[in-house]
Amino acid sequence: MSNRLRVLAALAALPLAWPLAEANAQAKYPHQTVTLVTHSSAGGGSDVFLRELARHLGPAMGVNFVVENVSGGSGAKAMARMAKAPPDGSVFYATTPTYIQTTLLSKPEVGYTALEPVATVFLDPEVVYTRVESPHKTLAAVIEDAKKNPGKAKWGAANPASLERIALERLMRKTGVKAAVVSHEGGGQLMINVLNGTLDIGIGEIQEIRAQLDAGKVRILATLTDKRLDQFPEVATAREQGIDLVVTKFRGLAGPKGIDPKAAAAIGDGIKAVLASPAYKKEYLKENLVVAFMPHAEAVKFTGGFAKEVEASLQEFGLLKK
Amino acid sequence: MSAVAAAWAALTGGWAIPAAFAGVVWGIFGGALPGISPSIAMALLLPFTYGMDPIPAVVLLASVYVGAEYGGSIPAILIRTPGTNSAMATILDGYEMNRQGKGGEALGISLVSGLVGGLFGLVVLALFTEPLARVALAFTPPAYFALGILGLSVVASLSGGSLVKGLIAALLGLMIATVGTDPVSGVSRFTAGAPELLGGIRPILVMVGLFAVSELMIQVGEPDWAKADVRDTRLKLPGRATWKRMIRPHSIGAVIGTVEGVTPGAGGTIAAFMSYNEAKRWSRHPEEFGRGSVEGVAAPEAANNVVTATALVPLLGLGIPGSNSAAILLGGFLIHGMQPGPMLFERNPEVVYALYGGLLVANVAMLLVGLVILGPCLWLVNRPKPYLIAFILALVMSGIYSIEQSFFDVGLTLAAGVAGYFMRWVGLPFLPMVLGVVLGYLVESNYRRSLVLSSGDHAIFVQDKVSLALLLAAVLLAGWSLLRDLRTRSGKARAAGGAPS
Structure with missing residues (x-):
């Protein structure tokens, strides 16, 4: 034209x-x-x-x-x-x-x-979370515990070869912890295994864990973001906890x-x-x-x-x- | 109580009741069309719920599920083609009844069994959602693995005579299930570079190919098909004697449908097969099964309608969709800004209660609609065979195409049809193969996941209590079936040997 x-x-x-x-x-x-x-x-x-x-x-x-x-x-x-x-x-x-x-x-x-x-x-924003029955309040505490009990740590991501799965592998490298990283077929299965205690921590988007979070069944241990989230100002980023891990x-x-x-x-x-x-x-x-x-x-x-x-x-x- | 009042107002004042009827009609037609599963029928409607109010939208989708489970039994009984996956077990005796000229009775049994199952499931859903939701939490990866093994152990009973042929077919099914993306590492396997295969071969394609396409191929090769059998068929509601016989299969269907429904990943198909099996085992007339048994239709049809309600337990209670259909319903909730889960009961209780009410309406609607909708279905079956086969083939193909707008899927279905034709020829049963395809991924991914958890130690499968119980049940089931098989065979051999001609 x-x-x-x-x-x-x-x-x-x-x-x-x-x-x-x-x-x-x-x-x-x-x-x-x-x-x-x-x-x-x-x-x-x-x-x-x-x-x-x-x-x-x-x-x-x-x-x-x-x-x-x-x-x-x-x-x-x-x-x-x-x-x-x-x-x-x-x-x-x-x-x-x-x-x-x-x-x-x-x-x-x-x-x-x-x-x-x-x-x-x-x-x-991606977060690391666990069930409320867990004794840990921060990601740093989970890592500390994993270092004390080698071979016991069990971490979960929703899908194989996902960004979250890669993030967990990077978390292992950065902290020197050896954990079993379990992938699932979607966030629902992952949530079940976090809730029933099969896994120590899960990683996911806030949207995915929203329902359990509101119901007080899970607790966020760290956000994997640059800055703290406006909605959860009390939750420290992984970086603040001494773990340099950000997921974009x-x-x-x-x-x-x-x-x-x-x-x-x-x-x-x-x-x-x-x-x-x-x-x-x-x-x-x-x-x-x-x-x-x-x-x-x-x-x-x-x-x-x-x-x-x-x-x-x-x-x-x-x-x-x- | 104000939430109940609000739900009542929403149900009676708005579009919820029309939505329930519309959903059931759509569901029955969708279920009756081979290739359109309940989840597909729901997915087709999902885009239309964007503009609706939340309550009618959710009721509409849930009603489709209810209607589809009955609709699926219509072609299963009349043309030996499962309209839905979970109607496959209905074929075994339903089609047999139809061949004996009792198709109308079979349909009536299916309809009332669906109603009984649906209402029972609804009661379970309404009363026990929260406590039952905890059952899902007991299912760790080893437990899921054991659940899959229990499902596969049904092979022994479904292989129709030869256990070896059943195992061969199941193994082929398991092999098909390995195509796609590796459940642990995420790399692609056996995809031959086709992006369509990355998600694996959907069981529905295999089922439709094996059952429907191969049946059509065989029908084309046969000169006639007895029209008289169905011409006089009227849907016949069961009489008192039949009701009495159905008490036991209905109870079995109710229990199994409840357990399978609340367990994510199991679903209506497995519930239908398991309750068929159990109904046969506990029946006073096990010899009638496969030869047109009333109980053989009643048990799976009750079970799969129980699942339409109980599958919502993990969805509403935990926000975890346990099946494809529940996942679509989850989509319906999310579209309207509601997040199913424990908080749903606190935030949108009126939606939950309205959904219960809507399901009640849907079950009643299924009975009313089911009584009148059969006419068109019977009319359809009585058309000249060439027209009918061409029409069904077109429906099957368009149904398959509509899932993902993919001609590749159509090709896969046709290939499965050819495979099914040859499987009939060499006498390999379909059902074990289908179970292999359905359960293969569940078994494999949870087996490997468990081993990741235990650092390679197989003891995890006996340390987990749920897993141990399920595995023992599987061993008992398989052993019992094998024993029964051997006994009937040696009995037959003795009979044959004792009476030489």
């Missing part, structure tokens, strides 16, 4: 855009309908993230967002779907560390390198490789603006999400570095051949 045509089209669309113009002074986004692809099925983590983002971002940008669930293959199918999409800003994918891990471990035909991060939006479980958006930088910038600006809106803020704070906004260039750099780090960890723990 030539420039003159574009101006004409914009003029023609002006009456339609009138109610939106007040809400959004920026240039109109080039696509009326934008598809948001996720590997999670309806009701899953990324699905909820996209639907809530779309509900606030849609009116703000004047764009109709449609969520498409391409589940299966731990993200492999969704990545294959993205590789076929035009890089014009009409299709985005909800990123989490999952798509990088799937690429590294399962080596599907289309991997994370076929996608280009457009923005990171949130961090899901990010949520963001990516487009197909070579995405139109203008579209990427527009989406980034839109997200940045909507993150500050009180209505959205109320919702994501309720879910304990921490804002970690990075625009296009920064997100690309961060994701690349993150992938390298995960790859190195997987190789170190023998899950991946060099």
